[in-house]
Amino acid sequence: MYQLLSLIDMPGAAEWFLIFVVALIVFGPGKLPEIGRGMGKAIREFKKASREVTDQLTAALEEKAEKAPYSSKREFESNDDIVERL
Secondary structure (H helix, E strand, O other), X not given: OHHHHHHOOOOOHHHHHHHHHHHHHHHOOOOHHHHHHHHHHHHHHHHHHHXXXXXXXXXXXXXXXXXXXXXXXXXXXXXXXXXXXX
């Protein structure tokens, strides 16, 4: 699977030009700016939602770490140490 994806590369200048010409023919010159604005808004909204989810997860993890009775980084030598600390 990864080998197949590594063969796929970003389009070069000629490919982008061809994509633009086909889009111009299909949608017409009046619609292209509107489509570009719509795509820009969609990308912005996706980034904003992604950032919000990341912030919420980070806040939840930090809150959980603050409420933890002991640090998860602490290591115990034996089960007796765990029982003594409880």
